[in-house]
Amino acid sequence: MGDMKVVYFGVIQEKVGLQEDQVSAASLDELRETLHSKHDFLKSMTYTIFVNQNKTVGNIPLSDTDEVVICPPFSGG
């Protein structure tokens, strides 16, 4: 299994110290687990996940061609 692209924004990008990363995960739950173990602060914050530009809640299977975007709370306007 390859690695999929994970892109970070806002305060998450700042805390992770990367704009994007390559992460290996077969499902969204697995990705959350991996990210939480790599970046402890994510466990205690609310964030939104987009998979291939679609807001995604719950668990779905992932493949290494998927692009995942992780967003902190929005503050536009």
Next chain:
Amino acid sequence: METKKIKKVFKDGPIASDFIAKSIQNHSHKTNIGAHNIFLGQVRNDLIEGDEVVAIDYTAAEDIAELEFHRIREEAFDKFDLTCMHIYHSLGVVQKGEICLFVFVSSAHRKATFEALEFLVEEIKAHVPIFGKELFEDGSHQWKENK
């Protein structure tokens, strides 16, 4: 058809007052319009533990944000009897007192514009992945969160 193409929303830096004036002027030939309504979001000098916010640096998940702006526009056109709709949001640094959001709706009659404007602003704040970094005078910062 105006509602079908994805319009560019983001502008670099603040939204200038002459741009807003020009946008209004551009509608003078659309004589079926009887009411315009405008919302302007302005960067506020919040005091946070004694530190004054002097600017907000905006970033966005741009591709997703443009899609979301498009969805919100389409929904507003479906819900309200609008003739025109324009949305602009800043990216990059906007100083306190400068405009960062410009929402402009037009209709034959006033009621649709009031309702549509509130809908649009609330949807934008809740659903568009834009991130504001509040910059303080001493060079420190914190990340803003919409309530």
